[in-house]
Amino acid sequence: xxxxxxxxxxxxxxxxxxxxxxxxxxxxxxxxxxxxxxxxxxxxxxxxxxxxxxxxxxxxxxxxxxxxxxxxxxxxxxxxxxxxxxxxxxxxxxxxxxxxxxxxxxxxxxxxxxxxxxxxxxxxxxxxxxxxxxxxxxxxxxxxxxxxxxxxxxxxxxxxxxxxxxxxxxxxxxxxxxxxxxxxxxxxxxxxxxxxxxxxxxxxxxxxxxxxxxxxxxxxxxxxxxxxxxxxxxxxxxxxxxxxxxxxxxxxxxxxxxxxxxxxxxxxxxxxxxxxxxxxxxxxxxxxxxxxxxxxxxxxxxxxxxxxxxxxxxxxxxxxxxxxxxxxxxxxxxxxxxxxxxxxxx
Amino acid sequence: xxxxxxxxxxxxxxxxxxxxxxxxxxxxxxxxxxxxxxxxxxxxxxxxxxxxxxxxxxxxxxxxxxxxxxxxxxxxxxxxxxxxxxxxxxxxxxxxxxxxxxxxxxxxxxxxxxxxxxxxxxxxxxxxxxxxxxxxxxxxxxxxxxxxxxxxxxxxxxxxxxxxxxxxxxxxxxxxxxxxxxxxxxxxxxxxxxxxxxxxxxxxxxxxxxxxxxxxxxxxxxxxxxxxxxxxxxxxxxxxxxxxxxxxxxxxxxxxxxxxxxxxxxxxxxxxxxxxxxxxxxxxxxxxxxxxxxxxxxxxxxxxxxxxxxxxxxxxxxxxxxxxxxxxxxxxxxxxxxxxxxxxxxxx
Numbered sequence: 001x002x003x004x005x006x007x008x009x010x011x012x013x014x015x016x017x018x019x020x021x022x023x024x025x026x027x028x029x030x031x032x033x034x035x036x037x038x039x040x041x042x043x044x045x046x047x048x049x050x051x052x053x054x055x056x057x058x059x060x061x062x063x064x065x066x067x068x069x070x071x072x073x074x075x076x077x078x079x080x081x082x083x084x085x086x087x088x089x090x091x092x093x094x095x096x097x098x099x100x101x102x103x104x105x106x107x108x109x110x111x112x113x114x115x116x117x118x119x120x121x122x123x124x125x126x127x128x129x130x131x132x133x134x135x136x137x138x139x140x141x142x143x144x145x146x147x148x149x150x151x152x153x154x155x156x157x158x159x160x161x162x163x164x165x166x167x168x169x170x171x172x173x174x175x176x177x178x179x180x181x182x183x184x185x186x187x188x189x190x191x192x193x194x195x196x197x198x199x200x201x202x203x204x205x206x207x208x209x210x211x212x213x214x215x216x217x218x219x220x221x222x223x224x225x226x227x228x229x230x231x232x233x234x235x236x237x238x239x240x241x242x243x244x245x246x247x248x249x250x251x252x253x254x255x256x257x258x259x260x261x262x263x264x265x266x267x268x269x270x271x272x273x274x275x276x277x278x279x280x281x282x283x284x285x286x287x288x289x290x291x292x293x294x295x296x297x298x299x300x301x302x303x304x305x306x307x308x309x310x311x312x313x314x315x316x317x318x319x320x321x322x323x324x325x326x327x328x329x330x331x332x333x334x335x336x337x338x339x340x341x342x343x344x345x346x
Numbered sequence: 347x348x349x350x351x352x353x354x355x356x357x358x359x360x361x362x363x364x365x366x367x368x369x370x371x372x373x374x375x376x377x378x379x380x381x382x383x384x385x386x387x388x389x390x391x392x393x394x395x396x397x398x399x400x401x402x403x404x405x406x407x408x409x410x411x412x413x414x415x416x417x418x419x420x421x422x423x424x425x426x427x428x429x430x431x432x433x434x435x436x437x438x439x440x441x442x443x444x445x446x447x448x449x450x451x452x453x454x455x456x457x458x459x460x461x462x463x464x465x466x467x468x469x470x471x472x473x474x475x476x477x478x479x480x481x482x483x484x485x486x487x488x489x490x491x492x493x494x495x496x497x498x499x500x501x502x503x504x505x506x507x508x509x510x511x512x513x514x515x516x517x518x519x520x521x522x523x524x525x526x527x528x529x530x531x532x533x534x535x536x537x538x539x540x541x542x543x544x545x546x547x548x549x550x551x552x553x554x555x556x557x558x559x560x561x562x563x564x565x566x567x568x569x570x571x572x573x574x575x576x577x578x579x580x581x582x583x584x585x586x587x588x589x590x591x592x593x594x595x596x597x598x599x600x601x602x603x604x605x606x607x608x609x610x611x612x613x614x615x616x617x618x619x620x621x622x623x624x625x626x627x628x629x630x631x632x633x634x635x636x637x638x639x640x641x642x643x644x645x646x647x648x649x650x651x652x653x654x655x656x657x658x659x660x661x662x663x664x665x666x667x668x669x670x671x672x673x674x675x676x677x678x679x680x681x682x683x684x685x686x687x688x689x690x691x692x693x694x
Contacts, residue, residue: 205568236526237571241513255688259514259567261522262491263356263429264392266688282531291392293431332575 006116009161010123017160018042020133020147021120023057023112025085025171025190027141029159030057030120030128036097042129043099045158047136054100055087055108055176056127059118064109067095067127074179083111083118085174085190087130096127106180116163132173137249140217143167170221173214188214199342201333208239208330211341212246219326220251223273227298227323231309231316234330239339240307243328247305248275260307265292273303280308289315298323347419347671350407350443351664354396354436355428355456356491358657361403363411363418364664366672367467371410372654372661375399396435404439407660418447420677422667424660425453426689427491433685441680450677452667453684457691458505459662460623461485461496463655464648466665484508484617484645486608488632489624489658490517490532493564493604495611496691498621502669505691508611509562516600517626519566523596526577527589537593538629544590546598549576554603559610569599601635608636612643619646625657 009030012019016038019030029045031038033056042054058064061078068090070078077088092100092107101107110130112118121128134141138150144164148156172190178201185201186194188211202208219228230247232240245257253268253275260266260279268275276297283289289312297304298319309316309327316325327346330339348370351362363370408415423440426433437453444451462485485496485505493516495509514522517534524533529540551572554565573596580588608620620640626632627649640647650656671677 235574236522237567237574239571241567256510256512258511259518261518262489262515263427263687265429267430268688291431 006119006123009120009163012161013038013120013124013128016041018045018158020144020159020162021117022163022165022168023114023117023130025112025173026168027133027144027147028057028117028130029133030117030130032124033096033100033127033129036099039097039099039129041158042131045155046131047155053102053106053108054129054131055110055174056096056100057110057112057117057121057130058127059122060111063121063127064090064111066093068092068107068109071179073184077177077179078111081192083113084192085113085171086110086192087174087176087188089176089178089180089187091180100129106178108176110174137213137246139220139250140170140173142170172218197342197346198344199340202239202339202341203335204337205239205242208242208339208341209246209249212243212248213250215243215326215328215343216247216250219324222324223303224301225324227301227304227319229298229304229306229316229319229323229325230328231306231313231325232328232330233308233310235332238330238332240330243330243341244277244305244307248277251275251303274300276302276304278304278306280306280311283308283311286312286314288312295319347668348411348413348417349420349422349664349667349671350404350415350418351422351454351660351667352400352404352436352440353424353456353459353658353660353663354400354432355424355426355658356432357392358659359396359399359403359436360658360660361400361407362660362664363407363413364466364661364668366668367465367665368469368471369466369655369661369664370413370469371407372659373403373407373410374654374657374659375403376657392429393431393435396432400435400439415443416447418443418449420449420667420671421451422454422663423451423683424456424459424663425683426686427456428685428687430685430687433687437683437685441683444680450671451680451683452670453678453682453686454663454666454670455689455691455694456658456663457487457492457494457496458502458666458694460487460489460492461498461621461691462501462666462669463623463650463659463662464621465669466650466655466661468651482617484611484615484620486620486622486636487624488516488604488622488626490521490534490626491515492624493517493566494691495562495608497615502666502673502675502694505694507690507692508615509564509607511564511566513565513567514570516564516566516604517624519570519600520597520626520629522570523573523593523600526574527584527592529589529593534626535628537597538631540590540593541597541631542594544587544592544594546591546594548591549595551576551595551599553599553606555607559606562607562610562614564603564607566600566603569596569603597631601632604632605635605639609639609643612639612645617645619648621648623650623656623662627656628653
């Protein structure tokens with residue numbers, strides 16, 4: 001394998017090209033974050049509208065300070081975790097191209113613990129985008145094939161250079177922490193945890209769907225070993241079906257996921273497995289879950305999402321050995337549209 | 347030809363005898379009515395309950411129709427959409443009957459039954475001629491499981507879904523709102539009564555998909571969330587008037603949303619008739635609003651002639667079976683009549 005040459009990469013980036021680069025987490029699509037044309041191209045590649053922000057990679061805290069206002073909380077996080085798999089969101093100084101900062105002017109900064117990337121940024125002298133190189137809701141890009149197998153020819157043409165260093169270790173994407181509010185808010189959780197529990201904050205239905213995608217990606221590798229049960233609890237309207245929509249989409253299901261309340265169970269086949277979407281809201285007691293063939297579905301090593309899982313908790317827990325059971329709790333947050341989503345062995 | 351129709355798509359065990367558009371009997375054994383307390387249906391028993399009841403319901407349907415089983419010329423059975431284990435019971439029974447009588451069997455789409463249910467006529471009706479000439483009608487299915495606007499391009503032959511819910515069904519949303527207000531389950535009907543006593547302007551709830559009507563998508567999850575927050579903010583001890591007003595506000599927005607989407611559909615796909623079926627059709631306020639929309643748009647809105655034809659029932663399946671035979675569609679291969687839990691009407 002040819003050793004990637006820093007000069008070559010920098011040349012492409014400086015000319016407004018998009019480069020796929022390895023990091024300590026996943027492959028990213030790098031573009032000069034101060035070049036509007038490059039950012040537009042990146043939006044086209046990622047197939048997302050302008051307005052959804054991109055995080056950027058810098059070399060150190062000093063460079064970060066040129067692009068965002070670092071408050072005390074942010075500075076402490078930088079000292080403690082960076083370089084490393086953490087993205088810190090601060091108030092932007094509007095020095096990047098339009099479309100990089102969020103609509104409310106915040107910017108996510110990351111200092112990858114990966115020499116090649118740091119050298120490239122240093123040589124370029126400007127931050128580069130650090131968004132993952134996959135198309136939306138596609139599998140995490142740990143190898144180049146993960147990317148190329150899931151994009152169109154048109155998208156491929158937008159990539160000027162691909163730096164292939166083989167398959168990366170399967171590390172979680174970076175933990176995303178928002179420091180612009182009074183409290184620290186975790187928007188995505190990777191290897192680095194700030195609390196003992198797994199908990200992220202969602203600010204919209206779209207965030208919740210996106211979390212569903214991330215949740216799937218955390219457990220996808222266990223597919224086929226045992227059944228995977230996502231046991232969702234949370235009050236009316238918390239977003240359980242929204243979460244399922246994101247999870248199903250990431251799992252490759254193209255059908256629209258709708259509420260299974262009336263039907264009790266809806267099944268969605270994929271080429272690899274069957275997703276069973278169960279709603280326990282109408283169930284009167286625990287045993288009734290068995291009546292839907294829950295045990296058989298577990299035997300089939302299916303993927304099961306149970307809404308209102310607290311209503312049938314005893315039955316679900318009976319399968320602690322046979323299945324991988326992920327409890328997910330969604331709570332209403334303090335702010336309008338805010339949700340706190342905790343998951344794991346709750 | 348007399349049709350024996352069976353529907354076990356979810357909670358109800360229903361068997362009907364129909365002839366053309368006439369409903370000779372329509373027996374519905376509802377588990378929901380047996381379990382009106384919280385939670386409603388007992389699904390683990392759904393399969394067993396359907397199995398236990400179906401023979402009795404068949405006997406009853408034949409008796410009310412005043413005929414013997416041997417007079418049946420064809421069997422129609424719901425194959426989907428619905429709960430797999432429940433559908434299976436009706437299908438098994440239908441196949442047994444078709445086999446023993448050596449008569450044709452047809453697998454029918456439950457939603458098709460709902461949107462064609464306004465065609466049903468009472469037993470006493472003189473006109474039993476059946477026609478499949480109708481084209482270019484809009485169908486609206488509103489139930490606990492479905493909210494779909496369908497273009498009936500060619501009756502029993504070609505349908506197209508124009509708008510559907512992307513999350514909760516209308517009937518489900520109403521039931522859930524009723525549950526939030528402590529009105530039991532299924533509470534849609536109680537909610538309607540309470541709403542009639544309330545003022546829909548007291549509490550503010552969002553109109554779903556406002557400004558996005560052109561996308562022709564229905565959604566009730568946002569409205570449900572807003573209602574939950576509202577009820578929570580008001581605290582646990584709601585007084586009667588508050589419950590009335592909350593019920594009125596929710597029902598108002600739920601229906602306004604549907605009517606707005608429907609009037610957008612009418613703009614995009616002009617038609618002369620709308621046929622409405624499904625459990626929520628029993629709601630008189632909804633009927634009133636749909637009729638008003640019809641008057642303004644110069645469209646005739648047709649509902650089923652009886653309340654029994656609104657919710658899940660087998661007579662509507664009999665009507666579709668009769669229409670398919672009249673339309674010259676051959677019967678299905680008995681071995682291929684099988685459950686299709688997520689069957690869509692555009693797959694007919």
